[in-house]
Structures are given as structure tokens and as C-alpha cells.
Amino acid sequence: MVLTFYVNTASKETLDKTEYLTQVGSSRTFNEFLEVDIDKPTFCAAYDGNAQILTSNYLHIGAPFNKYYYITSLSLDTARRLNLELEVDALMSNKDEILNLDVIVRRNEFTEPNYMFDDEFPINSDRKDISKISFPLSEIPSGYYSEHILVTM
Amino acid sequence: MQINEEIWGKPDKDWQSVETDYNAIDAKIPASDRQTLQLGFTNGAFPLNSPMDWSIAPWGINAKSAIIPSYIWDWTENGEYKCNSQRIHRYDDTLRVADSIPFILCFSDFPESEFYALRNLSRYTPDVTTVPSQAPFKNRIICDFNYQKLFIVPFIGASSTLSEDERFYDAASYFDTYHTTKPFIKQIAYILYAWRESSQGWDHNAGLNLIKDFQPDNLGFSNFWFPYENGHIVKGNPLHGFYPFFPYSGWGAQYISTQGLATSEQEAMTRATAGVDSGINTRVVAEWFDNGRTQVASANYFYDFFGKEVTAENWEEVRQNLLKEFAYIGLPFWLSVETAHYFSLQSEDAYLPKFDSDGITTGEYVTSITDKIKEPNYTWENNLHEVTNYDPSKRIPKNEKYDVNDEVSKFGIPNYLGLRMYRLTTTTFSEFLTEFTTESETTETFEDIVKRVLTLRSMPYPFLSDAGEKSERIKIGSWEMTTQAYRMNYAPNSGANLETITTRIPRYYDDFRDDTPYTNISLYCPFCGTMELDPTIYLGHEVHLRVAQNIFTGEIMWYIFVDGHLHDTMNGMANVDVPLSGENWGTYAQLQMMLKSNRVENIATGVNAVLGNIAGATISGSFGNTWGVITQAGMGVANLGKYAVADHAISEQISKSHPSPTLIQKGTSSLMANMEMSPAIYIYRTQTIPDWNFQSYGHTHGFACYKSGKLSDFKGFTVVDKPDITGLSCSEEEKEIIYQYLVTGVRL
Numbered sequence: 001m002v003l004t005f006y007v008n009t010a011s012k013e014t015l016d017k018t019e020y021l022t023q024v025g026s027s028r029t030f031n032e033f034l035e036v037d038i039d040k041p042t043f044c045a046a047y048d049g050n051a052q053i054l055t056s057n058y059l060h061i062g063a064p065f066n067k068y069y070y071i072t073s074l075s076l077d078t079a080r081r082l083n084l085e086l087e088v089d090a091l092m093s094n095k096d097e098i099l100n101l102d103v104i105v106r107r108n109e110f111t112e113p114n115y116m117f118d119d120e121f122p123i124n125s126d127r128k129d130i131s132k133i134s135f136p137l138s139e140i141p142s143g144y145y146s147e148h149i150l151v152t153m
Numbered sequence: 154m155q156i157n158e159e160i161w162g163k164p165d166k167d168w169q170s171v172e173t174d175y176n177a178i179d180a181k182i183p184a185s186d187r188q189t190l191q192l193g194f195t196n197g198a199f200p201l202n203s204p205m206d207w208s209i210a211p212w213g214i215n216a217k218s219a220i221i222p223s224y225i226w227d228w229t230e231n232g233e234y235k236c237n238s239q240r241i242h243r244y245d246d247t248l249r250v251a252d253s254i255p256f257i258l259c260f261s262d263f264p265e266s267e268f269y270a271l272r273n274l275s276r277y278t279p280d281v282t283t284v285p286s287q288a289p290f291k292n293r294i295i296c297d298f299n300y301q302k303l304f305i306v307p308f309i310g311a312s313s314t315l316s317e318d319e320r321f322y323d324a325a326s327y328f329d330t331y332h333t334t335k336p337f338i339k340q341i342a343y344i345l346y347a348w349r350e351s352s353q354g355w356d357h358n359a360g361l362n363l364i365k366d367f368q369p370d371n372l373g374f375s376n377f378w379f380p381y382e383n384g385h386i387v388k389g390n391p392l393h394g395f396y397p398f399f400p401y402s403g404w405g406a407q408y409i410s411t412q413g414l415a416t417s418e419q420e421a422m423t424r425a426t427a428g429v430d431s432g433i434n435t436r437v438v439a440e441w442f443d444n445g446r447t448q449v450a451s452a453n454y455f456y457d458f459f460g461k462e463v464t465a466e467n468w469e470e471v472r473q474n475l476l477k478e479f480a481y482i483g484l485p486f487w488l489s490v491e492t493a494h495y496f497s498l499q500s501e502d503a504y505l506p507k508f509d510s511d512g513i514t515t516g517e518y519v520t521s522i523t524d525k526i527k528e529p530n531y532t533w534e535n536n537l538h539e540v541t542n543y544d545p546s547k548r549i550p551k552n553e554k555y556d557v558n559d560e561v562s563k564f565g566i567p568n569y570l571g572l573r574m575y576r577l578t579t580t581t582f583s584e585f586l587t588e589f590t591t592e593s594e595t596t597e598t599f600e601d602i603v604k605r606v607l608t609l610r611s612m613p614y615p616f617l618s619d620a621g622e623k624s625e626r627i628k629i630g631s632w633e634m635t636t637q638a639y640r641m642n643y644a645p646n647s648g649a650n651l652e653t654i655t656t657r658i659p660r661y662y663d664d665f666r667d668d669t670p671y672t673n674i675s676l677y678c679p680f681c682g683t684m685e686l687d688p689t690i691y692l693g694h695e696v697h698l699r700v701a702q703n704i705f706t707g708e709i710m711w712y713i714f715v716d717g718h719l720h721d722t723m724n725g726m727a728n729v730d731v732p733l734s735g736e737n738w739g740t741y742a743q744l745q746m747m748l749k750s751n752r753v754e755n756i757a758t759g760v761n762a763v764l765g766n767i768a769g770a771t772i773s774g775s776f777g778n779t780w781g782v783i784t785q786a787g788m789g790v791a792n793l794g795k796y797a798v799a800d801h802a803i804s805e806q807i808s809k810s811h812p813s814p815t816l817i818q819k820g821t822s823s824l825m826a827n828m829e830m831s832p833a834i835y836i837y838r839t840q841t842i843p844d845w846n847f848q849s850y851g852h853t854h855g856f857a858c859y860k861s862g863k864l865s866d867f868k869g870f871t872v873v874d875k876p877d878i879t880g881l882s883c884s885e886e887e888k889e890i891i892y893q894y895l896v897t898g899v900r901l
Contacts, residue, residue, distance in 0.1 A: 090887035107855030109869030113664035118857035
């Protein structure tokens with residue numbers, strides 16, 4: 001299987017890491033017919049002397065896997081083989097399907113605060129500003145003091 | 154650059170560059186095209202002194218954007234527009250403009266001091282019809298054209314082929330006939346008409362007077378042009394800017410050319426635009442805008458119907474969209490210029506746009522009279538000089554024709570009991586007491602006289618004068634005093650009905666923090682106390698109060714109106730009874746007869762002292778009772794002990810009918826200590842965290858959203874509520890990973 005090595009600068013929660021990947025080299029697996037865990041595979045791959053590959057932290061495995069993996073361990077042995085321990089990047093590997101999901105978004109970065117109640121929003125609750133709006137009567141004549149009512153029989 | 158893509162679409166997809174090469178998003182704008190960036194606002198379309206956030210909302214302005222008056226721009230050699238930072242109008246809650254100004258919109262991150270607005274960041278806005286109705290800040294088209302008695306007739310500029318020059322037809326003609334032969338809509342133009350003022354037939358001068366009444370110059374029609382100057386229409390553009398998304402061609406006034414039209418069409422157009430034909434009763438005020446370009450680039454359109462061929466299949470949809478566009482403007486409209494001079498809102502041919510609760514047009518309209526009279530703008534448009542409770546400039550349309558007096562019906566107690574009711578001013582009150590206590594001994598027995606005095610009471614607020622009241626000598630039983638007072642035939646509203654000023658309770662954050670528990674508001678009403686109000690009902694709305702006093706019981710009631718509707722009431726006791734009536738006074742008089750002559754003046758003085766004090770009612774509590782105040786204030790400390798026993802006996806009875814106001818202390822005591830005779834609303838608002846960075850918070854936490862759609866519809870940090878990942882074609886382990894990321898947050 002074809003391995004494409006990258007330097008990934010994206011955080012793990014980034015769904016589409018395409019913009020954050022810098023390809024540094026490629027190789028092929030030696031033991032592609034061995035039994036491997038597709039989610040956490042271990043591979044041996046040919047090393048062609050490209051030093052940049054040793055700086056990679058991310059790779060793509062071509063068909064039949066067609067998945068992206070984090071490199072959890074990369075070592076070079078005397079036989080110029082790369083020993084790779086990998087962990088699948090489930091987000092990037094399935095990004096198209098994930099993006100196509102019908103979802104209800106609970107929080108979003110670019111949704112400005114609106115009237116949707118947000119109980120996670122940090123509030124400085126120990127103090128409150130107090131403002132006052134007065135409603136003076138508009139019809140009281142100036143100089144008015146008081147008025148009196150007298151009811152007699 | 155930060156834009157709200159939800160509103161404005163994606164720049165690489167929906168936006169049009171101002172350059173004619175509309176595929177080049179960041180194409181440079183030639184200097185000669187500068188004016189094409191102008192989005193209007195030359196003629197008062199921008200509401201004077203209105204909060205900026207209302208009016209610029211359709212532009213999607215946010216804290217990282219600015220609107221820039223075009224006249225302060227300098228064209229620099231390095232190809233940038235440089236702005237004078239002192240004159241940049243930034244978006245905030247309090248920003249207002251003092252004048253109507255042309256401006257362009259610029260999206261840009263900029264430092265506090267100054268910024269350079271790159272030409273290629275200044276764009277036309279995309280199709281406004283894509284603006285979601287529930288977009289943040291309610292970004293919708295706003296119309297606040299607040300002149301009465303105006304309506305529009307829309308004209309469609311259309312051609313038989315895309316390359317052919319358009320010709321104009323009024324909407325009715327286009328709807329009926331020309332949409333089949335001229336299927337390419339290129340422009341919409343509107344003709345603004347003023348209703349004629351009288352029924353004397355069309356009269357040139359009457360029309361002029363009508364316009365003068367509007368005092369357009371004072372209201373921002375700075376470039377208001379008389380419509381037919383030098384024989385042709387001069388474009389007034391008074392409403393330019395209501396459609397900010399209309400690219401405004403900057404080559405000055407444009408007018409509908411009749412050249413090239415067939416004679417019949419030309420005649421129709423002449424009449425339509427100039428109104429010079431005597432057969433047209435309505436008169437053109439101005440052709441007030443079109444969508445901008447006489448020479449429209451073939452694909453540079455902003456609406457679905459612009460530049461697209463009208464077919465039998467899509468015609469109904471296009472027609473509905475056109476009507477929607479007309480309705481967005483907010484003025485009543487009439488499709489046919491031929492019959493427009495019969496304009497009457499009662500006619501079903503007249504379209505009345507609908508507004509939402511914020512006074513923003515919705516694109517909907519009504520035509521039947523039964524529906525129209527339910528609309529707030531109906532009364533407004535149908536009455537030229539009458540004051541209506543709807544004023545578009547205030548953006549508070551009422552949902553129905555409404556008279557606030559209906560809610561608090563007036564009732565009075567007719568004088569069928571043979572009672573005499575007198576209204577005494579401070580002076581006559583003193584005169585009355587003097588005469589009463591000195592002269593009564595010589596007429597009937599004092600006990601008989603005082604039994605006929607049913608009420609002598611002071612109230613804090615003036616009474617409304619009774620239309621039938623007249624000044625006459627006070628009569629008690631058969632004794633006619635020399636003191637004169639106003640005799641009331643009945644007790645109007647049982648007392649006073651006084652209005653306070655009307656004030657809009659401002660929103661502050663304009664988000665959920667303007668509600669409990671982050672914001673609390675309470676209302677203090679004199680003599681009644683304080684009560685909590687629901688912020689969602691009061692914030693952002695106009696509030697006024699009315700007070701009514703019951704002169705028989707001493708009760709006082711405050712009616713609290715929100716946008717003219719009665720929402721809450723508070724009641725309490727506000728009277729100060731003068732112990733002159735019935736057995737109380739009789740008993741007291743027998744015991745203290747020898748004192749009364751020098752005392753009554755003190756009473757009168759004392760009552761006034763209490764009532765003149767804004768804290769009258771509560772001070773009485775501190776003295777034990779009202780009578781205590783009166784006696785102390787009037788007699789002085791030296792005499793108090795001498796009559797203490799008798800005073801106390803009477804004051805107990807007074808206290809029973811005069812409970813102290815119930816006060817709910819809220820906030821700090823210092824605020825409530827200064828009690829007033831005027832109601833007040835106190836707003837307790839949670840403070841924001843100092844130096845709070847919204848952007849950073851949103852980047853790491855997001856804001857409450859609860860919108861549904863494809864995940865691809867969202868950008869940035871996003872947390873999904875219980876996603877259903879059933880259909881994903883991956884392993885269970887991967888599904889678990891994906892699920893965990895979605896519910897804790899992914900970056901898109």
C-alpha cells in the first residue's frame with residue numbers, strides 16, 4: 001500500500017486537515033499482507049533516505065485502506081525500514097460523510113450571541129450595573145403642591 | 154476579513170466583484186468606478202438620528218467591519234482607499250449619524266486608530282433574498298420611510314433578448330402582457346407618488362402644497378428634485394439606500410428615457426413618470442431608484458429574476474418574487490399606472506406591505522380591506538394629518554387599530570346621592586378649615602356639622618378637572634360657607650388620570666443576557682412599592698404609565714403600558730385623611746374644642762408640608778402616623794406633649810385606613826432612599842467580564858446556536874447535539890471517535 005507522509009499542524013478536532021498538511025514524502029508498506037488492526041495498524045515501510053519523512057506525524061494509506069492516520073511511533077531500523085505505529089484519524093478519513101450529516105448544532109463559533117439562552121457563557125455574576133429610567137408625569141403643572149377633596153351632604 | 158457568511162454568503166460563491174469581470178473576486182477597481190461603490194444614502198434614506206445598528210443591519214456590519222462615508226475617502230497612489238479614522242463610523246450600540254451620507258461598506262479587520270480599506274474587500278452584497286429571516290441581528294430589509302400619503306408604482310425594465318436594451322412597463326402591464334414578449338427582466342424602477350390632498354381633482358398646486366407639507370429638506374430629502382425639470386424627469390432618489398444591495402450607479406441622476414419606445418409606450422411612460430398628463434390625478438414625486446445600471450452587464454444581476462428568462466414554467470414564481478420585492482420597500486404599491494390615480498387604500502388593487510414586530514418589512518402584503526385594517530401602517534397611510542399610534546420611524550407598529558383609552562375605560566360616579574364634591578386647592582383648603590372651625594359654632598351644633606362632612610382628604614396628584622365643575626360656595630348641610638371651591642358634578646375616573654412621559658427601555662447586550670437571570674428590571678411606583686418586571690416584555694419597548702386616584706377611598710393605581718398596551722398594574726394607598734369627619738372629629742372636637750381655633754391653620758400647613766415632601770407617605774410611618782406628622786410639623790415639638798394623648802387616639806383610626814406603602818427593597822439602599830413622586834424603572838444588569846474577547850471565546854467554545862442543517866453549512870468550532878452517525882461507512886471504533894468529537898466540538 002502506498003503511504004504518503006505529512007506534517008500535520010492541525011489540532012485533532014479539526015475535521016478537514018487538508019489545509020494543514022504538508023507532504024514530506026511517500027513510501028510503500030512491506031508487510032501489507034499481514035494481519036493488521038485497521039484502526040491502530042503497525043507497519044513496516046521502505047525508507048528511501050528522505051530525512052523529511054522522519055519529521056512527519058501524519059500519513060495517508062492508500063487503497064485498500066484509504067484512511068488518514070496519526071503516527072504515534074516512528075522509528076528507523078538498521079535495515080532501512082520504517083517501523084510505524086499508527087492511529088486512525090476518524091474525522092479526516094470520513095470527512096465527506098461527516099460533513100453530509102444532518103445535525104443540530106448546539107454551539108458554533110460564528111453564531112454571534114443571540115437570544116438563545118446560553119448557560120455556558122461566562123458571566124461576572126457577583127456584581128450588577130444598575131441604571132434607572134424615570135417616568136415623570138407629563139401633566140403636573142409647575143408649582144403643584146397637592147389637591148384636596150371635600151365631600152359633604 | 155470577517156464576514157457573516159450566513160447572511161452574505163460565501164465570497165467565492167455568492168459574491169460579485171464590483172469589477173465587471175465578476176468571476177474575479179478580488180479584481181481591482183478602476184478609479185473611474187469608484188462611484189459604483191456607493192450604495193446610496195444620498196437622500197435621507199438613512200434615517201436621521203436613528204441608532205446605527207438598526208439601519209446598517211442589512212449590511213452585516215459587525216465589530217470588525219466599518220461603513221465608510223464615501224466623501225472622506227482618498228484615493229492613494231498605491232491603489233488603496235485611505236480613510237480618515239476620525240470619521241469612521243463603527244458599529245456599536247450607541248452609534249448614530251447626524252446626517253445622511255453616501256457610504257460604502259467595507260469588511261476589514263482594522264486597528265483602533267486607522268485602517269486601510271482595500272478596494273478588493275469592498276463588495277457588492279449578494280442576493281438579499283438569501284438573507285435568512287432569523288439571521289442574527291435580524292438582518293432583514295428595513296424600511297422606515299416615514300412619510301405619509303406616499304405610494305409607489307413599480308416598473309419593470311425588460312427586453313426580449315438579453316442583449317437588447319430594456320423597456321419599461323408598469324407592473325400590471327408586465328404581469329398581464331409583456332412577460333411573454335419581454336422575458337428578460339433587467340431593472341426594477343419605482344415611481345413614487347403622493348396622494349392628492351383634496352378631492353378637488355388633480356391640481357398642480359395642490360400637489361405642490363402636499364409636498365411642502367412634508368418639508369422634505371428638513372427630513373433629509375436634501376437632493377429632492379422637482380420631478381420634471383427642464384422637461385424631463387430628474388431623479389430624486391429619495392429612497393436610495395433602502396435597497397443597499399442595489400449597486401448604485403454613480404453617474405449622477407438617471408431618469409427613465411423614453412427614447413426608442415413606441416409612441417404609445419412613450420406616452421404611457423411620460424405620463425407615468427412625469428405626471429404631466431392631466432388625466433393622471435396622482436402626481437409623480439420622483440422616480441426614486443432603479444437597480445442602478447442602465448447598461449447592465451449580462452450576468453451581473455443580483456436577483457433570481459434579473460437576467461433570467463421568464464418562462465411559462467417559472468413565471469408564477471418570478472411574479473411572486475417581484476411582488477415580494479415591491480412589498481419589501483414598505484410603501485403601499487399599485488401595479489397599474491393607468492389606474493393608480495384612483496388610489497385608495499380601500500381598493501383591493503392597492504397592496505399594503507406587512508411589517509414584523511420590529512417594524513421591518515417582511516416582503517408579505519395584503520390586499521383585502523379586512524386584512525389591511527389590521528395592519529399598523531394602514532391608519533398611518535390613510536390619515537395625512539391625524540396622529541396615529543403607528544410611526545414607522547419608531548419601528549413599533551401596533552398590530553391593530555388601537556386606542557389606549559379603550560383599555561382603561563373611564564367611569565364616573567354620578568352625583569345621584571345628593572353628595573357635594575368639592576375640589577380644593579391648597580389655598581381654599583386652608584380657608585375652608587379656618588372658616589369651618591371658627592364659624593360652625595355659630596350655626597348648627599358642631600356635631601351636626603361635622604357629621605355632614607363625609608370626606609376631607611388630600612391626594613398627591615392633581616385631579617383632572619371635571620368639565621362641569623364650577624366654583625361655588627361650599628355647602629355643608631344647610632350651612633353655606635363663604636369659602637368657595639370647585640364643585641364637581643361627579644368624580645371623573647374617581648380621581649386623576651395622569652400620563653407619564655413615554656420612554657423606550659433600551660436593550661443593552663441585544664442577546665440572551667438581556668433576560669433573567671442576567672438582567673432584572675423592577676418598577677418603582679410611588680405609594681405602591683416596587684415590583685419585578687419581565688425583561689423580555691419591557692426591554693426594547695416603549696413604556697409609559699398612567700396614574701389614577703380614587704378620591705373616595707384614597708387608593709392609587711398605576712397602569713403600566715408597553716407599546717401602548719396595558720400590561721401591568723400596581724395599586725396602593727396615597728391619601729392623607731384630614732380627621733374632620735363624623736364621630737371622630739366630633740369626639741375629638743368635644744375634647745379639644747378650646748384648641749381648635751389656633752390648630753386648624755397648623756393642620757393645613759402640616760398637611761401641605763407632608764404632601765409636598767416626596768417621601769410623605771413613608772415619613773408618616775417614621776412618625777407613627779399621618780396625624781403625628783401633621784401635628785408635629787404644624788405645632789412644633791413644644792406643644793406636642795401637651796396634646797399627645799388625644800392625638801394618639803385619633804391617629805390609630807387614621808392608620809387603619811392609611812397603611813404604609815409596601816416597598817420591596819431591591820438593589821442598594823441608597824437608590825431607594827431618594828423616593829420620588831415619579832415612577833422609575835431600575836435595570837440590574839450583569840456586568841461583562843473586563844476585556845472580554847468574544848472572538849477567542851467563540852473560537853474555543855462557540856456560542857449557543859441550535860440550528861439544524863448539514864454539518865457542512867457551518868464553519869469554525871462547532872458542537873453537535875446528539876448526532877446520528879448511523880449511516881457512516883466506517884468501523885464502530887471510528888464511529889465512537891467521531892461521535893465523541895462531534896459532541897465535544899470539531900473545527901470545520
